[in-house]
Amino acid sequence: MVRAGIVCHKIYYENELIERALKERGLEVKRLDPRKVLVEVGRKEVLLDGSWMGFDVVLSRVERGVLLEGYRLLKHFEAVGIPVINKADAVLLCQDKFLTYVALRREGVKVPRTFLAYEKEPLNFVDLEEAVFKPVVGGKGMGVRKGRVNEVDLDAMGSCVQEFLPIGGRDSRCLVVGGEVVGAIERIARPGEWRTNIALGAVACPYRVDRELEELCLKCCEVVGLDVAGVDVGEVDGERYVFEVNPTPLFKGLMQACRINPAEKIADLVVKRCRG
Ligand SMILES: Nc1ncnc2c1ncn2[C@@H]1O[C@H](COP(=O)(O)OP(=O)(O)O)[C@@H](O)[C@H]1O
Ligand SMILES: [Mg+2]
Structure with missing residues (x-):
């Protein structure tokens, strides 16, 4: 039986649908929470729920919350020759x-005209009337704001400051x-x-x-x-x-x-x- 791993941390509706569709196609499916599996460098099998398991294919559904952990696990699978859908580097x-x-x-x-900033001061040199601020790593519109270029606080991890389209x-x-x-x-x-x-x-x-x-x-x-x-x-x-x-x-x-x-x-x- 073909074994597929889905690398994900949360159980989203979409992930459940994918799991179901894979099972309908005759695959055995395991969820691989990157924080829970044990990996040995160079070894194809990973330890999941107390036993070592191998996979024939791996699908990334890595969320932002486990980005680096997910990246490492995908990189590992790629390195031991397992086909990975959505390659680690592309996900990152x-x-x-x-x-x-x-x-x-x-x-x-x-793409919108974009500046990368960590601090406000350099933004005094940016010629945007109205700017959009978004965390470099973010989603669902969270933390995406609009304002005058030096009036909005920046994200500690870095902000993209863009022209408002x-x-x-x-x-x-x-x-x-x-x-x-x-x-x-x-x-x-x-x-x-x-x-x-x-x-x-x-x-x-x-x-x-x-x-x-x-x-x-x-x-x-x-x-x-x-x-x-x-x-x-x-x-x-x-x-x-x-x-x-x-x-x-x-x-x-x-x-x-x-x-x-x-x-x-x-x-x-x-x-x-x-x-x-
Ligand atoms: N430069 C922009 N000008 C106008 N609207 C924008 C701009 N950037 C983002 N938006 C609006 O904000 C939404 C969220 O921005 P996006 O970059 O997709 O971040 P997120 O990952 O949080 O969805 C976009 O779908 C779009 O509607
Ligand atoms: Mg978006």
């Missing part, structure tokens, strides 16, 4: 917004699995809110992806090296800007809006990869 890169912007911009993908409280989220956009939504911010995160009350509507958006999303995934990703794109005057490429996308909103189950696509990809 994309949980860091600054590194993501650097990588995308280098390959010609438009007038996207009108709307953006698109495309879910990419194995080089294919499997679903997309438009996210419309809650009245009075400018951030379009579902976690902040935005509503999701099905979204028709044109060729240009599809190519942009696939390019983003290729640049950062992700197999599974949620790509957030804002549009201003016909120009598209990438806000983030999420390496552990939640997709409940997209599922409900588009009436598809992305877990099936992810499971198909996992099966394909372990066959080489």
Whole structure:
């Protein structure tokens, strides 16, 4: 029997769906909490619940809360030759917004004009009227604020300070699995809110992806090296800007809006990869 490991710390609805889809395909599935498994350098099997187990394929659902622990475990699996979906380096890169912007911009993908700052003082030299502040590592819109450039406190771990793009409280989220956009939504911010995160009350509507958006999303995934990703794109005057490429996308909103189950696509990809 093919054994698949899902590296995750929390039990999300999405992870349960993926687990179910894998089991339906005949795989044995184990959750690998990176804080709970014992790893020996160079050894294929890891100790889980008191016994050493080997895996044929590993899927990353590493959350921000266990980023480094998850990264180490994925790196280990890669090093002993196990196929890993969402490679460790790509997961680490994309949980860091600054590194993501650097990588995308280098390959010609438009991103908001962005500064990296740890302290306020240097921001006096930044020529932005209205700025968006976001923790370098963050999600769900938490800690994403707007204000005059030197009036907002910075995150201790570093903040991306960006131009505010007038996207009108709307953006698109495309879910990419194995080089294919499997679903997309438009996210419309809650009245009075400018951030379009579902976690902040935005509503999701099905979204028709044109060729240009599809190519942009696939390019983003290729640049950062992700197999599974949620790509957030804002549009201003016909120009598209990438806000983030999420390496552990939640997709409940997209599922409900588009009436598809992305877990099936992810499971198909996992099966394909372990066959080489
Ligand atoms: N530079 C920006 N201009 C306008 N809106 C932005 C900008 N950056 C982020 N937003 C809004 O805030 C939301 C959250 O920002 P994002 O960078 O995706 O952080 P998070 O990881 O917390 O979701 C985006 O989906 C978008 O609606
Ligand atoms: Mg986001």
